[in-house]
Amino acid sequence: MAGFNMPQKPEPIWRESVSLPSFPALKESIKADVAIVGGGITGITAAYLLTQQNLKVVLLDANQILNGTTGHTTAKITAQHGLIYDELLSHFGLEKASLYYKAAEEAKQFIEHTVKENSIKCDFRNEDAYIYTNSSSYLKKLDTEKKAYDKLKIKGKLSDNMPLDLPIKGSLVMYNQAQFHPLKYLKALLEEAIKNQLTVYENTIAADIEFNKKTSIVTSDGHRITCKYIIAASHFPFHDSRSFYFARMYPERSYLVAGKQNEKFAGGMYINAESPTRSIRSANIDGKDMLLFGGENHKTGQGKSTMSHYEALQKFAKEFFEVEEIEYRWSAQDLTTLDKVPYIGPATKDNRTYLTATGFRKWGMTNGTIAGKILTDYITGTENPYFDLFTPSRFHADPAVKKFMEINADVAKHMIKGKLEFTQNNIDKLERDDATLARIDGKRVGVYKDKDEAIHMVDTTCTHLGCEVKWNSGDRTWDCPCHGSRFSYTGEVMEGPAKKPLTRIKANN
Template sequence: MADQHTEDKFAETAWQQSVDLPDFKPLEDDLQTDVVIVGGGITGITAAYLLVQEGVKVALVEAGKLLGGTTGHTTAKVTAQHGLIYDEFIQHLGQTNARLYYEANMEAMDFIRNTIDKHDIDCGFQQQDAYIFATTHKYKRKLEKEAEAYEKLSIDGELTDEIPFNIDIKNALMMKNQAQFHPLKYLAPLVDAIVDKGGLIFENTTAVHVEKGEKPEVITRDGPRVIANHILSCSHFPFYEGTGFYFTRMHAERSYVVAAKPKEPYPGGMYISVDEPTRSLRSTVINGENMILIGGEGHKTGQGVNTLEHYQALESFGEDVLGIDRIMSRWSTQDLTTIDKLPYIGHLTSGSSEQNILVASGYRKWGMTNGTAAALLLKDMVLGNENRYESLFAPSRFYADPSLKHFLKENYDVAKHLVSGKSETSNKEMNSLAKDEGAVVRVDGKRKGAYRDKDGDLHVVDTTCTHVGCEVNWNDGDRTWDCPCHGSRFSYTGEVIEGPAEKPLQKEEYKMIESFMGDRGGY
């Protein structure tokens, strides 16, 4: 199988390889508008699209390229079936709220379908049944409980004993009439519609802070400001937390996807296991070729095994199930889970000084419908319209069970990594790194991070995360430094890729070592 480090095509996802998106200039001057949206994924783009249709002046700023984050790395299942969730929601949130969550996501799916019809968008939208399946007796019983929850909530689904793959399952639970699509082909026409209606879009513009007030201001890293009546934070992790302390109420988890051309025809449907490690399957057509997307291998950011092993495990699974003719691309992604598993959508905090700052985050890897539902809710909140989902998703909510238990658990995990990371040792030396190899090393008794690039140049950073001081770990599959505490990720040169960290890792200079190793054979 192909090696990711030698294949340039693995730098992009299958979605990104098959779509040419327009380029937008960075913000260069101060700007005043009605609404500023931070984040160019499905939530930010959909919210901008909705608001410009209402005659609202909108500016959208994106730190990198549009759709270069989680939306561009999704498996793009458009479904209200989000794993084992409805029985849990009934137990902890009540039957009414569990049903509301289902309806919010089904309405989001209907919005996507209607938008595709309205604009005649060719994005491979297909109705599919969605399945969650169990391979152990423990999870067989959990699926039976989930099926009972479906019945209580009047969800159209049913239990079955088989799925059309060579997988030894105990049972599976189907949710009927769900969907899948090509997310970038769906969103690209919405970007065009935003621009056609006078909306402004700025790429490579990193928002770093907010000045509160009647007309709050988004401050960007390079200086220009955007003054608006409302700020919508749709940037995966809130770029500005106010007094919400979102990093204490969410955890980041990475997962992996392999896009492959199968040897056997795909039988239809979308599938995901409820056992660990997770296995997910769906089909798609990219540039005229039938492919399967094999996903799973989730783990907390910065806490997994060598990341290449996750890809290899998914490839082996795909080979066993359908046979793999060749690997087309592979990628990893990251999403956030809140302490009660409901997204945070709404006012940043309950304080009156931040009522015009809205946030959307914590989709738990189900961003196609949750992100769309968020945009629909944010639009209503900006316009002052009533929305029956506002209290369900309000970031200020707190359910004693499970919120308190998970809050304590997550923050214990953070404390554990904060302490243990400081004491971790490494026997690796910088001068032993091969080209395209990174590792934690010890220099004069201090923990450092080193990566020798493909040209042999050495890049050394301090491994202390600039958020709260945890120690980052090397991610070999993506060539990044990942924080196990709150999911901040940094490039091998130390630049912030995603938050909550705002400042880069401190760079270290070791020119003498680099020069000494310069022409050594094999390095």
């Protein structure tokens, strides 16, 4: 695309501006009161709170802490989760819709209080949040959502304009929301938890759980963490425990680009109501005023070339904003539950020691924070008003049954389609930094040629339930269109529910 310098490597804006500590891998079997799997906002918030209760807490991450979904966020701290409140009122009623809003507001207040209490320098700033539209058909939806705000006593206002100079036909503001630098904030929480005797292990894969007289996590190296409670805060629950989470959620990818701004930003945080999504916020990174543009979401492993989504966001940035150059690009994966409300609490009805938090639907800063609070309260025996709303064992016929059938019909379609997909065997014509599908000895093989012309080949059958993965050109990964597992071009697991890597095929086969 003329006039655009696309960053070669997908890297989130947050990581370069903060120095994160590193931790060893677990090399022996240990004991703890609570073992947390996943070093993102839920895991670190829970560790911060639990260690204040003098509990022995261990935090594990399969890779490096804060390198998953939390490290790839837009970092909006808001209860404005798109056009959601009229829908919640329709499906859940006034009481539960009100609890959902109050949970998000409590999460925002917790973050703000924690920042002040610990003097955390994380660029926390209160901002109003806007949903806007340039579509006449969405004006009525904004009006309906404002009526839901009124019923729930949410402070907001409908208008035909907003501070940002974009072509719009209407907007809905939610006042006094916030934004911050997520890694600076969570690094501070982690340091406080470590002062309270938190133990952290990186590059340690939680492979299974043993439910005997005592509950234990079994790592991929065969070590055990014996504990009273396990928290699965690993984005997708690492142990399904016959709960079929892969059939009760669907994965979506979204994209972000960031560039230095040349004009004063009007303030506020923005997201449009229609598709494709356009999300906008500002940030100051190492003294530079930056603008972040997000959106272009689609179901993982499906749709057009992923690089085209980055290009669409770049075009939007150049068309409407004075942005010098796009310096960062990255993507994120999010899970949405059947009824759009996260699953937080005991993973199953019959086992109260294995807890989970998942399905945050792109709003992880508030949902992840309140999850840490709910799970801490559960472990310490403290009553929490949001427990029943978020419990993973809930089931509501409307809209859950329809969405369940829709998700799994889509899975079946892509499982069959992948097996029949066209492949070609002319690998010699493959360009550098590109990939193709081939048949080798009758087996469907994914072939990637790197920038040094080395060939990397993997069996494309997903190790979760056997769907065929697709090439993600924007992030150089193999993505499963059925349940969202993602693998590096050499086959390593990057996102669950898959636990095992793709089988590597020797290039001389």
